[in-house]
Amino acid sequence: MAVTGTTGAAGVEELAALEETTVGGRARSTRGLGQAVGGHRTSWWRSLRVWRFFILIIAAGYFLIPLWAAFRFSVWTGTGRGWTASAYTQLVHSQGFGSAFWLSVQLALITTGLTLVLMVPTTIYVHLRLPRLRRVMDFVTVLPVVIPPVVLILGVLQVAPTRLKSTPFLLALVYVVLAMPFAYISLSAGLRAIDMHTLVDASRSLGGGWWTTLRKVLLPNMRVAVLSATVLTVALVLGEYTMASLDQYETFPVWIVAFEQENSHVSVAASLLALFVTWVVLMLISYFGRVRRGFGAGR
Numbered sequence: 001m002a003v004t005g006t007t008g009a010a011g012v013e014e015l016a017a018l019e020e021t022t023v024g025g026r027a028r029s030t031r032g033l034g035q036a037v038g039g040h041r042t043s044w045w046r047s048l049r050v051w052r053f054f055i056l057i058i059a060a061g062y063f064l065i066p067l068w069a070a071f072r073f074s075v076w077t078g079t080g081r082g083w084t085a086s087a088y089t090q091l092v093h094s095q096g097f098g099s100a101f102w103l104s105v106q107l108a109l110i111t112t113g114l115t116l117v118l119m120v121p122t123t124i125y126v127h128l129r130l131p132r133l134r135r136v137m138d139f140v141t142v143l144p145v146v147i148p149p150v151v152l153i154l155g156v157l158q159v160a161p162t163r164l165k166s167t168p169f170l171l172a173l174v175y176v177v178l179a180m181p182f183a184y185i186s187l188s189a190g191l192r193a194i195d196m197h198t199l200v201d202a203s204r205s206l207g208g209g210w211w212t213t214l215r216k217v218l219l220p221n222m223r224v225a226v227l228s229a230t231v232l233t234v235a236l237v238l239g240e241y242t243m244a245s246l247d248q249y250e251t252f253p254v255w256i257v258a259f260e261q262e263n264s265h266v267s268v269a270a271s272l273l274a275l276f277v278t279w280v281v282l283m284l285i286s287y288f289g290r291v292r293r294g295f296g297a298g299r
Helices: 002-075 086-093 097-129 131-146 149-159 170-192 196-205 210-221 223-239 242-246 252-259 264-298
Strands: none
Touching: 002 086, 002 264, 086 097, 086 264, 097 131, 097 170, 097 196, 097 210, 097 223, 097 252, 131 170, 149 170, 149 242, 170 223, 170 242, 196 210, 210 223, 223 252, 223 264, 242 252, 252 264
């Protein structure tokens, strides 16, 4: 009996040792597998960061190299004078520059105002009351992009009243149609990012009218979308050439193309100025948007 007990105890100890060895082996295997997975993730993340940096360099070169080439062409004369800023000084005093630039600024302001007045209430109403028409609106707003600008402006010139055709502000109405896809997509994305129905129901339950709900509830939450629509509209107007040339009005892009035949250096300088003005407008709109958002958060 004593021998049997001793043998049983020895067997239990062997089983315990074997189990401990097995558990330890599993723990080491699990730890080794975790280290292998962690090392694989680290190497994958490093390779991803390298590729992201490489793609960023390519994208920056794609945009900056043409700008640098244009700037170099505008300040390099190729003669004994070498580098000079005479193209930029001549630009300000060139004939027709001031009137063409001011006309484009006026058209940009009018187009932006009309676009926002028409598209903001329309987009809100479609998302709030007619959600089934979203796909229809998506299709309709894309049409100005599909229809060639030549066809669009020629059709407008055929049906527009004579009194309206005698003013350059007919272009503003046509530009509203061109800007509609960009404005609608920006505003629609902004509305989909917020819980619009809850905000409207809360405002209405507190006694707010539709105008109060729009002005104090929805528009503050759509600020980024409205700013995006504004920037896209301004950029479109400052760069549109086809419709203005067919309507025979000298906007800033039309003046650049016409003046290129006289002095290509000044024309390239004017193109860079247009890009710079668009960039400044974008920065100002973004800055005032952040200031307004910070002021609202402080209140």
